Amino acid sequence: MGALELKGITKRFGATEVIKGVDLRVEDGEFCVFVGPSGCGKSTLLRIIAGLEDASAGDILLDGVRVNDVAPARRELAMVFQSYALYPHLTVRDNMGLALKQAGIGKAEIRAATDKAAQMLALEPLMDRRPAELSGGQRQRVAIGRAIVRTPKLFLFDEPLSNLDAALRVATRIEIARLHRDLGATMIYVTHDQVEAMTLADRIVVLRAGKVEQTGRPMDLYNDPDNLFVAGFIGSPQMNFLNAPALSAPGATLGVRPEHLQVSRSAGAIEGQVSHVEKLGGETLAYVKSALHGLLTLRLFGEHDFIMGETLYLSPEPQRQFHFDAEGLRLRIV
Amino acid sequence: MAHARSHLGRSIAAHAALIAYTVIALFPVFVIVINSFKSRKAIFADPLALPGPGTFDLVGYQTVMKQGDFLLYFQNSMIVTCASLFCVLLFGAMAAFALSEYRFRGNLLMGLYLALGIMIPIRLGTVAILEIMVASGLVNTLTALILVYTAQGLPLSVFILSEFMKSVSDDLKNAGRIDGLSEYAIFFRLVLPLVRPAMATVAVFTMIPIWNDLWFPLILAPAEETKTVTLGAQVFIGQFVTNWNAVLAALSLAILPVLVLYLVFSRQLIRGITAGAVK
Numbered sequence: 001m002g003a004l005e006l007k008g009i010t011k012r013f014g015a016t017e018v019i020k021g022v023d024l025r026v027e028d029g030e031f032c033v034f035v036g037p038s039g040c041g042k043s044t045l046l047r048i049i050a051g052l053e054d055a056s057a058g059d060i061l062l063d064g065v066r067v068n069d070v071a072p073a074r075r076e077l078a079m080v081f082q083s084y085a086l087y088p089h090l091t092v093r094d095n096m097g098l099a100l101k102q103a104g105i106g107k108a109e110i111r112a113a114t115d116k117a118a119q120m121l122a123l124e125p126l127m128d129r130r131p132a133e134l135s136g137g138q139r140q141r142v143a144i145g146r147a148i149v150r151t152p153k154l155f156l157f158d159e160p161l162s163n164l165d166a167a168l169r170v171a172t173r174i175e176i177a178r179l180h181r182d183l184g185a186t187m188i189y190v191t192h193d194q195v196e197a198m199t200l201a202d203r204i205v206v207l208r209a210g211k212v213e214q215t216g217r218p219m220d221l222y223n224d225p226d227n228l229f230v231a232g233f234i235g236s237p238q239m240n241f242l243n244a245p246a247l248s249a250p251g252a253t254l255g256v257r258p259e260h261l262q263v264s265r266s267a268g269a270i271e272g273q274v275s276h277v278e279k280l281g282g283e284t285l286a287y288v289k290s291a292l293h294g295l296l297t298l299r300l301f302g303e304h305d306f307i308m309g310e311t312l313y314l315s316p317e318p319q320r321q322f323h324f325d326a327e328g329l330r331l332r333i334v
Numbered sequence: 335m336a337h338a339r340s341h342l343g344r345s346i347a348a349h350a351a352l353i354a355y356t357v358i359a360l361f362p363v364f365v366i367v368i369n370s371f372k373s374r375k376a377i378f379a380d381p382l383a384l385p386g387p388g389t390f391d392l393v394g395y396q397t398v399m400k401q402g403d404f405l406l407y408f409q410n411s412m413i414v415t416c417a418s419l420f421c422v423l424l425f426g427a428m429a430a431f432a433l434s435e436y437r438f439r440g441n442l443l444m445g446l447y448l449a450l451g452i453m454i455p456i457r458l459g460t461v462a463i464l465e466i467m468v469a470s471g472l473v474n475t476l477t478a479l480i481l482v483y484t485a486q487g488l489p490l491s492v493f494i495l496s497e498f499m500k501s502v503s504d505d506l507k508n509a510g511r512i513d514g515l516s517e518y519a520i521f522f523r524l525v526l527p528l529v530r531p532a533m534a535t536v537a538v539f540t541m542i543p544i545w546n547d548l549w550f551p552l553i554l555a556p557a558e559e560t561k562t563v564t565l566g567a568q569v570f571i572g573q574f575v576t577n578w579n580a581v582l583a584a585l586s587l588a589i590l591p592v593l594v595l596y597l598v599f600s601r602q603l604i605r606g607i608t609a610g611a612v613k
């Protein structure tokens with residue numbers, strides 16, 4: 001229970017087409033992450049799955065049943081919003097129990113369900129407070145608790161961690177991963193954050209301007225991107241794109257990740273000057289300005305010292321190069 | 335330290351300005367109230383003097399009470415004001431919710447049409463309104479007044495409330511939908527409590543003109559049993575002789591109920607504002 005299938009979903013707002021034909025299958029129990037630039041339609045797609053927006057065309061199937069005309073509450077899914085969206089006038093307990101109450105479930109059962117969810121998320125001491133009396137992280141945990149209580153087939157998360165600070169984000173991310181293991185439910189998760197996407201996902205769906213660019217396991221997208229866009233989007237810092245003809249490489253663009261550039265002070269394929277250095281402790285990022293290729297990022301393990309303006313020679317590791325044609329499609333050269 | 339002192343200085347200046355404004359605004363009310371407790375001669379001898387042992391006189395209030403139906407007039411005014419207020423707030427909020435929440439053909443036009451009434455005074459339509467009321471047999475009923483005042487109050491109410499409702503988080507409403515709340519439950523249980531400050535504002539702006547109106551009671555419901563307070567007070571104003579004691583007493587009394595209503599709403603208003611600030 002909990003498999004989702006989208007068939008040719010499109011969505012128009014007036015004349016503008018925001019979702020342009022999305023086909024997607026999310027298996028039961030899978031953790032699926034949607035990533036993509038701002039405005040590419042991630043939230044819209046999630047709202048269509050939830051039933052909060054109607055699709056202009058296409059079918060949504062849950063467990064093989066078409067649910068286009070089923071009300072959101074009857075789709076047996078739960079959604080966690082970026083802004084928490086807790087009911088301000090209800091206590092934490094009532095916030096979590098409202099959906100069950102609306103479904104006509106008995107008081108004792110609601111109490112048992114909310115207590116169980118509270119225990120999973122360590123919310124017990126907060127049950128009688130109102131949302132205004134909670135911190136941001138606590139509110140987000142309550143929002144997640146509200147989703148758990150309903151034991152839905154499908155969880156939808158729309159950038160749930162983006163309002164939290166860095167430490168809390170890590171803690172909540174681990175919590176969500178644990179929940180996914182414990183509940184075994186299907187989850188669809190929208191995020192801007194590379195780390196969240198890479199660490200949580202069984203499968204990542206990269207969206208761009210309302211279209212699916214590529215789907216795959218995190219490491220497949222990282223090691224084997226289908227096109228320039230996915231190559232640039234997955235991985236941080238971003239992949240370097242070099243001028244291929246200047247290096248007499250095939251295609252129009254040569255892609256190489258910052259960690260796959262070898263550096264030398266005497267000789268190499270690309271000559272450039274150091275323009276900025278960022279030391280992060282565990283690693284060092286150097287930005288090298290090259291006349292032919294623009295600004296390149298270099299990522300080195302450990303601590304390294306560079307002099308500003310110093311000339312460096314960079315060489316892409318031969319096994320780690322990606323070739324793209326003029327349209328940005330990957331050329332797979334064996 | 336210097337910072338604290340300049341802060342104090344600024345707050346004194348602000349308070350002085352506000353107090354001055356309050357004094358100016360309340361002065362006419364104050365004059366009406368003190369003079370309503372004085373004898374006729376004392377009113378004209380020195381209008382600004384406080385009622386003293388020689389000048390204190392309740393004759394105005396006695397006249398008003400004796401004039402028979404003042405209690406009934408009050409009741410009529412209260413019924414008309416409260417019922418109109420209820421309708422304006424309820425229907426205004428419902429229309430505002432529909433306009434701000436749902437995308438449908440003609441949404442914008444409908445919004446403009448409903449807001450048009452802010453600019454066009456309803457009194458221009460008096461003749462037509464009277465004809466309608468005559469035709470439907472509603473002349474000399476409170477219903478006629480309630481209907482007219484509801485129509486008069488709706489445009490501003492829809493306009494203000496729809497702006498406020500647009501600011502209620504979509505996520506909250508969507509969370510309600512996913513939790514199985516009906517659209518009515520979302521409206522009454524999620525959205526209305528959140529726009530309570532706006533409702534209080536609309537209530538105050540709607541209530542005062544209705545309570546004070548003379549025009550429509552005079553035209554649509556001048557009968558003895560449907561007179562409102564403002565219309566009732568007119569019996570003391572004659573073309574040649576005016577019973578000032580009674581007029582002032584009636585006006586002083588008329589302030590009371592509206593003051594009470596205002597206090598109720600303004601408390602809501604302040605509570606709404608502070609609730610938002612704490613969040």
Ligand SMILES: Nc1ncnc2c1ncn2[C@@H]1O[C@H](COP(=O)(O)OP(=O)(O)OP(=O)(O)O)[C@@H](O)[C@H]1O
Binds near residue numbers: 036039042
């Ligand atoms: N109600 C609407 N009416 C018209 N256009 C809309 C509406 N909702 C969204 N859009 C448009 O649809 C596009 C996709 O919006 P959406 O919110 O899905 O983006 P997103 O991928 O979630 O972006 P972000 O990462 O910034 O949240 C945007 O260009 C937006 O302007």
Ligand SMILES: [Mg+2]
Binds near residue numbers: 042
């Ligand atoms: Mg979004």
